Amino acid sequence: MANPIVERSLDEIQFWSRIMKEHALFLSLGFTHEQKQLIAEAQQFITLFERIEEKLARLNVNSDIRQVQAFNSEVYQAAVSIWSFKRKVLGLTLRCEIQSNNFPLLVDHISREAAYFANRIKDLNEGKLAPERDTIIQENLFFLRIMADHAKFIGHLLDPSERKLVDQAREFGHDFDQLVFQAIDLDSMRPHSETVPILDQFLDQNRVSVASLRDFKKTARELIEACRIKSNIHPLLADHTFREAERFLEIIDLFDAHLSNQ
Template sequence: MSTAFVVRSLDEVRFWSRIMKEHSLFLRLGFRAEDKQLINEANHFYSTFEAIESRANGMNAGADPQTIQRFNVEVHSAVTQIWAFKRKVLGLILHCQLPGANNYPLLVDHTSREAFYFRNRLEELNTGRLDPLPDAIINENVFFLRIMADHAKFIGHLLDPSERKLVDQAREFSEDFDKLVFQAIDLESMRPQSQTPPLLDQFLDQNRVSVQSLRDFKKTARDLIEACRIKSIIHPLLADHVYREAERFLHIIDRFEAALTGKE
């Protein structure tokens, strides 16, 4: 373990613990008033990840790697618990035991996939078993492209139906990213033969263009929502949440591009 391990761990925990904290809030807002136990559980997870985020922000690159390793184990336990909570909520919704609640099944599944991703990343960091670059490029893009496709669908369904142009734009992004997801899955099934630098470089370039466009759309939507200039039931924090995840994906694409071309 090294300084790089500390820096990477803190970066992952800072970003994803905030995401988990916000998931707790969004799920709570979608529960019915009578769902007191679920609301209490969501509040518990909000406090848990708020504390984790605060602890991570108080650490720096000079922290003892073994301390960070133990911290990762603690965070892994909390992430496992919120993942189980999200899957429980999904089961209740799909078995029609929460009629009238406002959490889409796909949204709950979406948040559980992000928790599973975070948990796996912590395991990879602590064991030192990170994917080789070609595998990492494909795996990360398959994951994040689906996340972006989901975001476009959520935006389209949470905008007021009278916002016809924005709804159409969201639907177009959804269709675009669905296609990119399937292209990524095709590349995945063709590996290792598909893992040539030219193919992977083109793969990253194509995805970057679409993610930048979606990121800009999210930023515009976020700014309009915060200024109360469009009609929707999108919480301003949710608008910022999906924008930050697009920014995260772009950062990952750029990092892969630098490693692939030897510029890093």
């Protein structure tokens, strides 16, 4: 029988390593031609996470736990390194030491994801698999903020002439901002908010909203790939944000199953 820590570790690494590699690509595409050093650093991270993906392909759910824990430690260091690079880029941007096509909020956004990835791997190596109830609220808060950011980025990267899609993206941004505030309120009500009925309602509401945004992203991705809308959105970025919405839905289901077993 597969070790659940091994199984979860490989799943997290498979998903997030690809995300980290794509972050490095998006940053490199956003730098200007004179920012050669930053472009080179971003390219190094693309290579780093490609190597991680190659090593991952040689492991499976029946791999030895110690081998996977050693791999986790290596991946953790990679996640921390790319987090540090992203925070450096953010600092350079906010101090106006560089001008690029990467929104400061986008750089902050992708650094939050790197920190999340590193913390997930660290928790798994410490044997923490099942979520605590307060973790459920915090993790939803993290992903709700990610979804709100995505909606804002989509709205800003669509051509202004795509008025209907821009309006839809702004509406999603507003809706997810409200869900973020709701999650913050719920978090401040702990431990009373950790009762199963309240958490169940919270997860159900999030699921409906995320599914709706996921469908919007899917439509946008298909339109971008077919060159049917005008935007500065790279087709891979459209797919990237779609996959993250799918991931959030999977996590909501995992939390639901965990609560049902309590």
